[in-house]
Amino acid sequence: MKNLITDHLDIWTAAQTPKANSGRGRGSNANGHSLHGIKKLRELILELAVRGKLVPQDPNDEPASELLKKIGQEKARLIKNGKIKKQNPLPKITEDEKPQKIPSGWNVTRLGEVLNVLNGRAYKNHEMLQEGTPLLRVGNLFTSDIWYYSDLALEPEKYIDNGDLIYAWSASFGPFIWQGGKVIYHYHIWKLDLFDESCLYKNFLYHYLAAVTEKIKASGSGIAMIHMTKARMEKLVIMVPPLAEQHRIVTKVDELMALCDRLEQEQSQSIETHQTLVKTLLAALTTAGDAKACAQTWQQIADHFEILFTTEQSIDHLKQTILQLAVMGKLVPQDPNDEPASVLLEKIDKEKARLIKAGKIKNQTPLPKITEDEKPxxxxxxxxxxxxxxxxxxxxxxxxxxxxPGPDVENGVPFVRIGDLDLINPPKLPEKSIDKEIDRQYERTRLLGGEILMGVVGSIGKLGVAPDSWRGANIARAICRIAPTRLILKQYLIWLLQTDLMQSGFIGATRTLAQPTLNVGLIRAAATPLPPLAEQHRIVAKVDKLMALCDTLKERLHQAQTIQTQLSDAIVGQALA
Structure with missing residues (x-):
């Protein structure tokens, strides 16, 4: 097994997939990706363990059939002495339920024949206090650091302590050997109390349940929140090896899992070092004092391009650097023949004065001039x-x-929410529609098509462009409409709004109410770099070209990761065949 790991180190560490959630636990890295290969390797180790393929069988071991007899005797004694309640007999295991191959010396039984599945206690809101005995909930085992407490005096079986085997069975599933001191356990957790620990090694059963947890979850019920029943859990068919082999299996599993831990740590450290290198080199581009220094730094990056931009995050850093260079005037050369931006501003001011004179708009107090301190x-x-x-x-x-906006109205006015915003592929029409009377109250934000839309509540800075098919639609409070003057290039403004310069400024200016909220006045007042119109066109052409190259890099990266993932899956499948 160790050879299987070491012979394919490149595949185990290279196979990564985007991380689905931010829960705690093994298998993720600083790149926001799951180490798929190492995750599959852990699954393989456990699967081989519970199939009897991880360590060799020893014909001198006392067979599991004898262990099950002793466990049955101990269970009967506990019932007789009133330590546990007598339960309805579990159904006999059918031939269809038995595994195809049972290793020599192993035997099959139902989980309820070797341990007592004990329910936790459900709590009402007023029973969940801020002090007392800690109350362990499923969330505390996986993602939550929020604890509640109880002052109730309960029967001993409602508590767990260090070394107890427990199982989470609702929404999130899995076994744990508890090491957090004396606590009360919630209803969605079972305490698994072995009848005879001298015949069944608790750590082996922990690994066994970890190996079959996906199977347990698949047999559960529910849609919004999957859960398992105590009766189904007790009927679970498990394979039991001889006691000596149980110990050998646990020793081997722990050894191999420690090796996986080291692989993960080394991979995470490598990724973090790589990210630091990429950030440092790209930052040197934006801080270069002149064109010569910028060119020298870029040459350093270009010489090592293939090893620098090998992760999705590094490519995203490259994209952001391209945008930052663009709005700093360092991406394309300046042309002294270009009409300067100051003349462009004069044209904008003249158009505004014309509209005021024609009574189309009101004369407003001008915003203050930008101070030197505001210029980054x-x-x-x-x-x-x-x-x-x-x-x-x-x-x-x-x-x-x-x-x-009120409720969704059939045949109403299309209503754009923040989830509809997408710069690449917006929906033809928003999902929601509002009443026409409500729309009439907000004529000022009725869309013409082509406007830039930006999130100002919750998803601050999220961008989209209204397609022509949204003409006549209205927008939510969480969105602001931005219509650039026709005297500048709209696409320049779209790229500008995606830069860290603008995005970090917007996010830094938010105030938190129920959700982070950005005041429209702060958007209006934001300090903004404006190049000559001709240079705007050159910038957009260059950015478009470079972003397309970055997208090609990402696509190749995704293809390579897919192949690595398929390879790791194939090795696992071959090992289990």
Whole structure:
């Protein structure tokens, strides 16, 4: 088995998949990915253990049939002495329930024949206190650090202590050997009390249950929250090896799991070091003092491109650096023949003055000029620092949408929520519609199509562009509409809004109510770098090209990870065949 691990180290460590949740436990790294190969390796170790393929059988071991007899005798004695209650007999194991191959010296039984499955206690809200005896809930075993307590005096079987074997059986599943001191356990946890620990090694049973947990979960019921019943758990058919082999199995499993731990640690450290290197080199690009220094730094990166950009996160860092260089004026060369941004601003101001004179818009107090302290970096010749609101169509101000949309209305006005926003592939129409009367109260945020939309509640800074099919739709309070002036290039503004410069500024300016909320006034006042119009076009063309290359890199990375994942699965399948 050790050879199976060491001979395929490259596959076990390379196979990664996106992480589904942020729960605790093994198998994840700083890259936000699950180490799929090592996870499959752990599963393989446990599967071989419970099939009798991890360690050799010894014909001199006392067979499991004798152990089961002794356990039965001890169970009868406990019933006779009133220590446990007599239960209804469990059904005999049918031939269909028996495994195809039972190793020499092993035997099969139902779980309820070797241990007592004890229910925890359900608690009402007023019984969950802030002090007293800790109350262990399923969440505390997996993801939650929030604890409740109880002052109730309960029968001894409602408590667990160090070394007790327990099993979570609702929503999240799995066995644990508890090491957290004396606690009360909740209803969604079972205490598994072995009838005779001299015949069945608790640590072996823990590994066995870990190996078959997916099978246990699959036999559960429920849709929103899967759960298992005590009766089904007691009927679970398990294979029991001789006691000496149980101990050999646990020793081998612990040894191999420790090896997996080391593999994970080494892989995580390697990934963290790689991320630090990528961040440091890319940061040097944005802080380079002049074009020569920037070119030298880029050459260092280009010389090692194939080893630097090998993870999704490193490619995302590269994308963000490209955007940052773009809005700093370092991505494309300046052309002294370009009409400067100051002239572009004069044109914008003239258009605004024309609309005021024509009575189309009201004259508003101008935003204060940008101070030197507000400028995060110096701009090239021909660029200008401006307030974001200076780049907006004067007669379509930045505004958020409907406060109280009411219920979904059939044949109503399409209603854009934050989940509908997508820069690449927005839905043809939003799922929700609102009453036409409510829409009439918010005519100011009715969409024409083509507007930039940005999240200002909850998912701060999430972006989308309204497709033409959304014309006539309205937007939620969680979204603000941004209509750039026709005198600048809209796509430049879309790329700008995706930079850390703008996103971190927006997120840093939020205030937390029920959800993080960004004031529209802060968006209007944001310091914004504006290049000449001709350079905006060059920037967008270059960014589009480089982003397409980054997307190609990501696609190749995904393909490579898929192949590595398939290889690890194939090795596991071959080992279990």
């Amino acid at each position: 970096f110096d701009l090239p010749e021909g660029w200008e620092w401006v307030r974001f609101n200076q780049l907006i169509e004067p007669n379509i101000p930045i505004s958020y949408g409907v406060l109280v």
